[in-house]
Amino acid sequence: MPKITFIEEDGNKKIVDAPLGLSVMEISQKHDLDIEASCGGCLSCATCHVIVDPKDFDKLEEIEEGEEDMLDMAFGLTKTSRLSCQLIMTEELDGLVIALPGAPIDW
Numbered sequence: 577m578p579k580i581t582f583i584e585e586d587g588n589k590k591i592v593d594a595p596l597g598l599s600v601m602e603i604s605q606k607h608d609l610d611i612e613a614s615c616g617g618c619l620s621c622a623t624c625h626v627i628v629d630p631k632d633f634d635k636l637e638e639i640e641e642g643e644e645d646m647l648d649m650a651f652g653l654t655k656t657s658r659l660s661c662q663l664i665m666t667e668e669l670d671g672l673v674i675a676l677p678g679a680p681i682d683w
């Protein structure tokens with residue numbers, strides 16, 4: 577089973593199972609991580625914003641215009657920010673490292 581490491585706001589690292597085909601947002605919700613995702617994944621809220629480890633960023637699907645527009649409204653935007661509801665888990669993403677906005681990151 578592929579894994580994702582989430583870095584939480586307090587710096588805690590949580591390694592979780594990441595079933596193929598689920599979005600990073602759905603996976604985070606299964607493990608009670610603090611990602612609001614208020615629109616439920618329909619690309620109309622930006623509250624599912626996460627920061628992707630730069631080493632993993634190029635493995636992600638290209639960002640589409642709708643995500644880019646919505647992402648502009650996210651708080652604490654970075655160069656490797658994405659909306660987690662748009663990131664679908666694949667074999668290639670095994671080992672993905674994701675920080676929640678506000679988490680201390682040292683990459």
Ligand code: FES
Binds near residue numbers: 601613614617621
């Ligand atoms: S959950 Fe609303 S845009 Fe991702």
